[in-house]
Amino acid sequence: MIPVMLPMLGEEEAKAVADAVRSGWVAQGPRVAAFEEAFAAEVGAAHGIATSSCTTALHLCLYQLGIGPGDEVVVPSLSFIATANAVRYCGAAPVFADVDAETGNLAPSSVAEVLSPRTRAVLLVHQGGQPADVEAMRAVCGDIPVIEDAACAAGATLRGRPVGAGAVMAAWSFHPRKLLTTGEGGMITTDDAGWAARLRRLREHGMSVSAADRHASTTIVLETYDETAFNYRLTDIQAAMGLVQLRRLPEIVRQRREMAALYHELLSPLGLRAVGDPAHGTTNYQSFWVTLPESAPALPEVLAGMAESGVSARRGIMAAHLEPAYAGRPHIPLPVTEQLTHRSIILPLHHKLSSADQHTVVDAMARALRLEPARP
Numbered sequence: 349m350i351p352v353m354l355p356m357l358g359e360e361e362a363k364a365v366a367d368a369v370r371s372g373w374v375a376q377g378p379r380v381a382a383f384e385e386a387f388a389a390e391v392g393a394a395h396g397i398a399t400s401s402c403t404t405a406l407h408l409c410l411y412q413l414g415i416g417p418g419d420e421v422v423v424p425s426l427s428f429i430a431t432a433n434a435v436r437y438c439g440a441a442p443v444f445a446d447v448d449a450e451t452g453n454l455a456p457s458s459v460a461e462v463l464s465p466r467t468r469a470v471l472l473v474h475q476g477g478q479p480a481d482v483e484a485m486r487a488v489c490g491d492i493p494v495i496e497d498a499a500c501a502a503g504a505t506l507r508g509r510p511v512g513a514g515a516v517m518a519a520w521s522f523h524p525r526k527l528l529t530t531g532e533g534g535m536i537t538t539d540d541a542g543w544a545a546r547l548r549r550l551r552e553h554g555m556s557v558s559a560a561d562r563h564a565s566t567t568i569v570l571e572t573y574d575e576t577a578f579n580y581r582l583t584d585i586q587a588a589m590g591l592v593q594l595r596r597l598p599e600i601v602r603q604r605r606e607m608a609a610l611y612h613e614l615l616s617p618l619g620l621r622a623v624g625d626p627a628h629g630t631t632n633y634q635s636f637w638v639t640l641p642e643s644a645p646a647l648p649e650v651l652a653g654m655a656e657s658g659v660s661a662r663r664g665i666m667a668a669h670l671e672p673a674y675a676g677r678p679h680i681p682l683p684v685t686e687q688l689t690h691r692s693i694i695l696p697l698h699h700k701l702s703s704a705d706q707h708t709v710v711d712a713m714a715r716a717l718r719l720e721p722a723r724p
């Protein structure tokens with residue numbers, strides 16, 4: 349079976365993790381600090397705050413803004429469910445807006461439609477590594493902060509800069525389904541030093557001095573707990589892995605873009621439309637999705653057909669408003685979201701995929717769609 353995704357891991361990660369274990373310091377410590385600094389530099393931000401996941405990173409971003417009951421946060425329904433859940437963790441209401449058919453990213457015109465006096469933030473997702481047009485979104489949001497869910501977007505670019513550069517706050521994921529992995533893990537990046545300092549306290553029980561700093565100090569330091577907060581820390585074991593992964597990022601992005609180019613070449617004679625670079629940036633192809641033609645059978649049938657040919661494809665990005673957890677929530681019509689979630693599929697893309705595998709994938713898809721096979 350050809351899998352959809354495989355993390356790019358090697359001996360270097362294994363050795364780095366073993367070194368962390370042998371050092372005797374396995375909780376958040378010097379390796380987390382080094383990973384934060386290196387990651388922030390990579391995405392063009394002044395500060396990095398490592399967290400246990402992107403989900404907890406998103407929660408802290410909203411919490412940091414003081415968002416709570418009675419507040420609204422605009423989110424795309426077309427996203428992994430953690431985006432909307434983070435809003436609920438604060439007791440606030442996620443308000444769904446629709447996305448653009450080409451990019452799968454929140455459409456500014458749809459966001460403008462749902463802004464209200466209660467809107468406290470917009471969570472803009474760079475879906476599947478497709479850079480969202482942050483400037484266009486800010487233009488409709490005015491003073492409302494645009495927080496970036498960059499879970500999938502490490503290595504994507506926006507107007508010649510890395511996604512994350514200039515972000516108010518951006519949240520990142522190191523789950524193995526993304527380009528960089530630490531097993532589980534996340535990061536917040538921001539240019540605001542005051543916010544960074546508070547976010548560091550919020551992820552560590554509200555402690556005035558971090559356990560690592562207290563340990564490193566030559567004098568006695570007594571911490572205080574100034575507010576009720578969370579344990580959302582990353583470990584040094586994970587950060588050791590992250591530091592190695594980060595060095596691989598340019599190569600991972602280069603490979604994925606090369607493979608995506610071959611997919612485009614194979615799909616275009618079939619008349620199939622796939623995600624690509626938007627006018628304002630470059631994608632890292634964390635997800636490579638193809639829109640099914642009108643004539644195609646139902647999505648489960650297409651996936652089953654491909655599985656019979658040994659290809660593991662996935663349904664399009666999920667839509668939170670269609671899940672039982674969000675049933676009954678009023679929302680504006682979300683036709684593009686529903687079209688993309690029901691009528692697109694994600695193709696395998698990872699470093700072990702050969703060009704022969706890519707031909708197999710496209711042939712399997714053509715068969716499942718009952719199109720002529722793609723043999724150049």
Ligand SMILES: *Cc1c(COP(=O)(O)O)cnc(C)c1O
Pocket residue numbers: 401402403404427428430431473475497499500520521522523533534
């Ligand atoms: C994966 C993902 C998340 C959640 O990331 P975790 O690190 O698994 O918590 C959030 N938002 C988006 C858009 C994602 O793709």
